[in-house]
Amino acid sequence: MSEEREVDLLSYLPQYMQEFRELRVILKSEEPEFVLAWEKLQRWLRNRFILEADAEGIQRFEEYLRIRPFDTDSLEDRRRRLLGLKMTGLPYTLKKLQEVLYQMCGSKNVKCTVDYEHYTVTVSVMLASIRSLDFIREITGIMVPSNMLLDIRVIYNRWERFRRITWGELRTESWKSLHEDRKWQEGS
Numbered sequence: 001m002s003e004e005r006e007v008d009l010l011s012y013l014p015q016y017m018q019e020f021r022e023l024r025v026i027l028k029s030e031e032p033e034f035v036l037a038w039e040k041l042q043r044w045l046r047n048r049f050i051l052e053a054d055a056e057g058i059q060r061f062e063e064y065l066r067i068r069p070f071d072t073d074s075l076e077d078r079r080r081r082l083l084g085l086k087m088t089g090l091p092y093t094l095k096k097l098q099e100v101l102y103q104m105c106g107s108k109n110v111k112c113t114v115d116y117e118h119y120t121v122t123v124s125v126m127l128a129s130i131r132s133l134d135f136i137r138e139i140t141g142i143m144v145p146s147n148m149l150l151d152i153r154v155i156y157n158r159w160e161r162f163r164r165i166t167w168g169e170l171r172t173e174s175w176k177s178l179h180e181d182r183k184w185q186e187g188s
Contacts, residue, residue, distance in 0.1 A: 005038040007031045050082050058082065070131055080104050081135055092143045097121075100139060105129035110136070114148075122151045130154055 009027040010018055017023060047057025058078050062069060065085060069078045084104030087096070094114055101110045101123065109129040113122045121144045125133060137152055144150050 005035055005042075007034040007038065009034065050079060050086065053079070067135075072131065077131070080106075081132065084135075084139065088139055088143060092145070097140065097143050100143065101136065104132055104136065104139070118149075119147060120149045120151055122153065124153045124155050126155050 009031055010024055013023065013027075043054070046052040047054065047060065050058070050061060053061065055075055058075060061067075061082050062078065065082070067081065067085070069081075073081075081104055084100045087100045087103055094112070098112050101112055104110075105125065106129065109126040111124040113124075114120070115122070121140070123136060123140055125136060129136075133152070133154065140150055140152065
């Protein structure tokens, strides 16, 4: 990710001054400082963009937005949450809400439907994105109109998922893991 920058301070001097041994030694000793300054500048520039930021840059975005990451979040989870939050600007439409949820959770891990007749927005979250549930509640609470009910559900594993699997294959699993483990989630 970091690009090594070649620094040759001697080349900035006029040709006749490049012949002085003292100047060559002094400038050669200063080059590592310029390489370090260049690397810090590159890092600072990358940390200005969510997609390119490292852990420190993501942490600064989170502090600015007052987001507390979970201990179990990976850098990509934190990055997706920030991108989702950044996308929540006006206008609030169903398409925009779906884009935000897909960005935060992945398109296979969340489903959003609207029942216009009953003024209800239903957000169904797969187990793979269950850690983002509180954040999903917060974002959808902002984006869903006040005159609509918000129904957020977790889609747990169902018995239909296990129809083609034998009891012998499930022997090492507990009932709880069959119900809640995302490795058994359909579509995973």
